[in-house]
Amino acid sequence: MVGLTAHTLRWYEQEGLVAPIDRDSAGRRRYCDDDIGWLRLLIRLRTTGMPVREMCRYAEMVRAGDHTVGDRLQLFVEHRERVLARIDELQQDLAMLDLKISVYGEMAQAQAQPLASR
Template sequence: MVKGYTVGEAAEMVGLTAHTLRWYEQEGLVEPVERDSAGRRRYCDDDIGWLRLLIRLRTTGMPVREMRRYAEMVRAGDSSLNDRLQLFLEHRERVLARIAELQQDLTMLDLKISVYGEMARAHQQAAV
């Protein structure tokens, strides 16, 4: 009998749906998962780690086509190390640009919070 996590258990562990895990496999983002004698998927700890990496890449805005390309490069072995490095360097630059945008957004929110806080205090004092 094959040990490991069911699709439902794996989905819960990584915060995705079982449907999404199956889709990841169908799209080539995940290598075909080992199956038990009844044909049910059984995820191992390495599969869970890989899924968590894919989730981080997706969360940071990496398009699925690049994630698929990355998965293909990993499967190709060490001959793709430079390409993987380049992919991550380019993605890192996009993440840093997004962080800078978010920092500007946060600065604007902080300004509005400050202005409205002062206005609310002034309004309360005028009412007294």
């Protein structure tokens, strides 16, 4: 449902990223909507490059209660800054690719023109 393997889900639970999940009579994990939402958040944090140790720290803060809201805010503000810096790096990388595509496109077109005029 969220695109994670059973192995990854078990690992998330083992690492404390996910609270122990209820199980059915056959021992299969039964994820509720809140669990799915939490997993989707973890996936986004991981996709944006948040280290697992920070994700664990965040999970611990959430479990600790509302007195950690300020620390959670700070964690997200800092992570957002890293994401913005990465976006800037990717934009610079994209600009270099666009330049190379333009240069090689012009070279390829120049090489093709003499052949077409024959």
